[in-house]
Amino acid sequence: MLSALERLKIRLAVSLGWAGSTDRVSEVIRGFQATEADGVWHLYRGMTAIDDPKERAIIFGHCLEEESHSDAFVRAYRSYGGRVFSPSHFERKALYPDGTPIWKTFAFVHVGEVDATERFRLLSQELPRGALKECLRGVVSDEEGHVDLTYAMLKRLGATDRAIGQEVRWVRFRRFREHWMRLGKQVIDGFANVLLSVVYFVFGVFLYGPARRRLREGFVQYDNNRLKQL
Ligand SMILES: [Fe+2]
Numbered sequence: 001m002l003s004a005l006e007r008l009k010i011r012l013a014v015s016l017g018w019a020g021s022t023d024r025v026s027e028v029i030r031g032f033q034a035t036e037a038d039g040v041w042h043l044y045r046g047m048t049a050i051d052d053p054k055e056r057a058i059i060f061g062h063c064l065e066e067e068s069h070s071d072a073f074v075r076a077y078r079s080y081g082g083r084v085f086s087p088s089h090f091e092r093k094a095l096y097p098d099g100t101p102i103w104k105t106f107a108f109v110h111v112g113e114v115d116a117t118e119r120f121r122l123l124s125q126e127l128p129r130g131a132l133k134e135c136l137r138g139v140v141s142d143e144e145g146h147v148d149l150t151y152a153m154l155k156r157l158g159a160t161d162r163a164i165g166q167e168v169r170w171v172r173f174r175r176f177r178e179h180w181m182r183l184g185k186q187v188i189d190g191f192a193n194v195l196l197s198v199v200y201f202v203f204g205v206f207l208y209g210p211a212r213r214r215l216r217e218g219f220v221q222y223d224n225n226r227l228k229q230l
């Protein structure tokens, strides 16, 4: 379930942040495409750990639908300015260490399905008419089916309602922690950028004159031995 803060963030992002900026919308779509493609990778890994051919067929069908979402986001991306799509990086990192019961991977996927359904549904309601809104409508109708599909699969894999509830809470805590760690890293990176810019401009004031004089001479002499002595 999305928190009230998360809902407010989505509403503000659409009304203030994305308004009139195709660049920002395109970047957001790239992120959605990467998440869908990453989901296919995790589902496929989960599928290879299951022996039952019927379950494997169900997961394979699920993989195809996630793949089609990834393609739908690429088409939506191209419709904003018709630019060439370059895929964003996605992690391809196993969700659990080897030896962990496979149902836990599907519990993680289940939480992703619940959150994606709510986030995409809210976005499609808030967005004005356009390619992304249409794309999200189609994706949401599939994601709603995935929520029930993954829960039913967890039960068939032998997980009890209690165990599923516990794992879902743990997954939510993990996702919350990772979100704040990413945010912390962004703040530190931003602070480092500001600091480096200040140093650059402060040194620039003092080095501007000597640099111009050197450039007027047409060539720059550099004694490599001085560096070796350091
Ligand atoms: Fe999806």
Ligand SMILES: [Fe+2]
Pocket (backbone or CB within 6 Å): 066, 113, 116, 142, 143, 146
């Ligand atoms: Fe899904």
